[in-house]
Amino acid sequence: MENSIYLGLSRQMTLRTNMDIIAQNVANMNTTGYRGQNTLFQEYLSKPRGYDDPLSFVNDEGQYQITSPGPIRQTGSQLDVAVVGPGFISVQAPGGEIEYTRDGNFSIDASGILVTQAGFPVANAGGGNITIPPETKIIKIDDQGNIFADDGALGQIGLFEFENVQQLEQKGNNLYAIVGGNANPATESRVKQGHLEGSNIQPVVEMTRMIDTLREYQTVARVMERENERLRSAIQKLTGGS
Amino acid sequence: MRSLDIGATGMLAQQLNVDVISNNIANTTTTGYKRQRPAFVDLIYQNLDRPGSTSSDTGTIVPTGLQLGLGVRAGAVYREHAQGPIQITENPLDVAITGEGFFQIELPSGDTAYTRDGTFQLNENGEIVTVQGFLLDPGLTIPIDATDIEINREGEVLVQQPGQTTLTNVGQIQLARFANPAGLETIGDNLLLETEASGAATTGTPGQEEFGALQQSALEQSNVNIVEEITMLITAQRAYEMNSNVISTSDEMLQTVTQLR
Numbered sequence: 001m002e003n004s005i006y007l008g009l010s011r012q013m014t015l016r017t018n019m020d021i022i023a024q025n026v027a028n029m030n031t032t033g034y035r036g037q038n039t040l041f042q043e044y045l046s047k048p049r050g051y052d053d054p055l056s057f058v059n060d061e062g063q064y065q066i067t068s069p070g071p072i073r074q075t076g077s078q079l080d081v082a083v084v085g086p087g088f089i090s091v092q093a094p095g096g097e098i099e100y101t102r103d104g105n106f107s108i109d110a111s112g113i114l115v116t117q118a119g120f121p122v123a124n125a126g127g128g129n130i131t132i133p134p135e136t137k138i139i140k141i142d143d144q145g146n147i148f149a150d151d152g153a154l155g156q157i158g159l160f161e162f163e164n165v166q167q168l169e170q171k172g173n174n175l176y177a178i179v180g181g182n183a184n185p186a187t188e189s190r191v192k193q194g195h196l197e198g199s200n201i202q203p204v205v206e207m208t209r210m211i212d213t214l215r216e217y218q219t220v221a222r223v224m225e226r227e228n229e230r231l232r233s234a235i236q237k238l239t240g241g242s
Numbered sequence: 243m244r245s246l247d248i249g250a251t252g253m254l255a256q257q258l259n260v261d262v263i264s265n266n267i268a269n270t271t272t273t274g275y276k277r278q279r280p281a282f283v284d285l286i287y288q289n290l291d292r293p294g295s296t297s298s299d300t301g302t303i304v305p306t307g308l309q310l311g312l313g314v315r316a317g318a319v320y321r322e323h324a325q326g327p328i329q330i331t332e333n334p335l336d337v338a339i340t341g342e343g344f345f346q347i348e349l350p351s352g353d354t355a356y357t358r359d360g361t362f363q364l365n366e367n368g369e370i371v372t373v374q375g376f377l378l379d380p381g382l383t384i385p386i387d388a389t390d391i392e393i394n395r396e397g398e399v400l401v402q403q404p405g406q407t408t409l410t411n412v413g414q415i416q417l418a419r420f421a422n423p424a425g426l427e428t429i430g431d432n433l434l435l436e437t438e439a440s441g442a443a444t445t446g447t448p449g450q451e452e453f454g455a456l457q458q459s460a461l462e463q464s465n466v467n468i469v470e471e472i473t474m475l476i477t478a479q480r481a482y483e484m485n486s487n488v489i490s491t492s493d494e495m496l497q498t499v500t501q502l503r
Binding site for chain 2: 040179
């Protein structure tokens with residue numbers, strides 16, 4: 001009997017998830033290398049007893065990463081790199097495993113190791129560290145990620161591509177972990193020194209999605225309200241109340 | 243609702259962004275000031291549906307999963323140690339560093355601080371001191387009867403004394419360098435302190451190897467670029483507004499709930 005209310009409820013719950021994801025995107029509008037998320041909804045059919053037509057609920061099935069490139073901003077810092085193409089840079093996470101990032105805002109730590117702003121070492125293709133000798137003045141990074149100092153090559157930033165980039169799991173700190181498939185050495189990506197990739201969020205799109213979500217939420221609420229009134233009047237009429 | 247809190251983390255982050263930008267703008271004419279930049283990172287994710295989890299008995303795999311992020315935070319505020327423009331002054335004790343390195347300053351506590359600000363003066367004993375009166379390290383004393391002071395690129399301090407035809411060498415200015423200058427700790431008064439992140443200081447002669455050369459009667463200005471700061475300020479303000487929009491939208495959704503029935 002209350003199915004129509006439950007249908008509305010299923011939509012409202014998914015709209016909240018949607019709103020949370022929009023809020024996350026807007027909050028990370030200025031996060032270097034951030035990639036926006038979008039929700040996927042799917043129909044969930046249920047055939048309650050006594051009904052011929054199935055009821056169609058909605059379910060938040062998953063989300064996908066927006067893979068369009070973010071705006072590339074020139075910073076002039078020789079330790080900043082932007083990834084052009086679908087690739088990710090490999091980073092040694094605290095647990096020792098390799099994770100991936102699009103945020104190429106690097107610095108050098110006290111022992112001369114190339115690290116992210118969170119202090120995690122940048123990994124080369126084999127997973128090892130890259131050490132920049134303290135006397136180095138000028139660092140050049142070519143489009144393959146090879147780092148050159150005054151007196152020769154220092155190593156190569158690990159650049160990887162994925163068969164299915166949607167299978168990456170977000171870990172926070174601008175890092176992604178691999179959960180399925182393999183990381184393959186990049187063939188279509190290159191890095192650009194002295195630049196950073198901004199967040200690929202389009203504020204206008206997020207704002208319109210937000211308005212959409214709000215209005216739909218209100219509409220569903222109104223449907224539920226009407227249904228509630230209908231039930232009340234039905235009960236009153238049947239029981240002969242005033 | 244998570245989106246209320248997420249919007250709040252976004253507003254906090256943008257507020258910090260504006261704080262950093264305003265400090266940069268306030269220090270546009272501070273000698274030897276190096277601009278600061280915040281670096282933002284996303285917060286941890288809540289896994290409602292892990293990517294790669296199975297969705298049926300036959301082992302079909304969820305291709306994307308459902309992970310809700312919880313907002314943003316500032317990961318670091320770092321300094322960009324790019325060279326600032328050099329301005330010529332009339333004071334013979336103004337010294338600019340062109341290239342890498344810091345002057346070493348002895349604090350009243352006996353610790354050593356580092357600075358790019360070469361606005362030096364003499365104290366009552368003829369010692370070279372900073373504007374705050376802290377001694378330059380290694381210490382240098384200029385004789386009272388000196389009529390002229392010369393500081394060359396390599397940091398040698400020479401004085402002209404009456405009745406002498408040649409200049410007298412009274413000492414040598416030394417510079418310090420760090421593996422990671424961005425890791426130095428700021429203590430105000432244009433002074434920086436060594437930390438574990440910066441690594442230990444290596445000292446050396448100006449103009450040699452990787453140390454920058456000195457230039458007398460010149461000062462290094464702040465490396466803040468006003469146009470860049472204003473552009474970043476506009477971006478930060480708009481981002482702040484949009485995050486506040488997220489909060490008011492979430493609020494309206496909650497209001498709809500309370501008005502149900």
